[in-house]
Amino acid sequence: MASASIPKADLRDAGLFGADLSGATLSDGKLDGADLSHTDLTHTRLDGQQQLEKACGTDAKLPLDLTLRPCPAK
16 A cells, blocks of 8 residues: 655646556645556545546545546546
8 A cells, every 4th residue: 555645736637547646645736637546645644526527537445425527538
């Protein structure tokens, strides 16, 4: 399990496909446009659903009660 602490990270438009961010701290981070497909975000410290609203992806492992919309076709 990762334990990186990268609060306020600017990950806008990042391709994080398949990244293991489980246990990381991403509070106050910018995820707008980030592709989180197949990313492991279990046990990741996020600011809640609002932080994932502008990100996208499929088959991501998310903390309980959080959702992620699919990315638009390119």
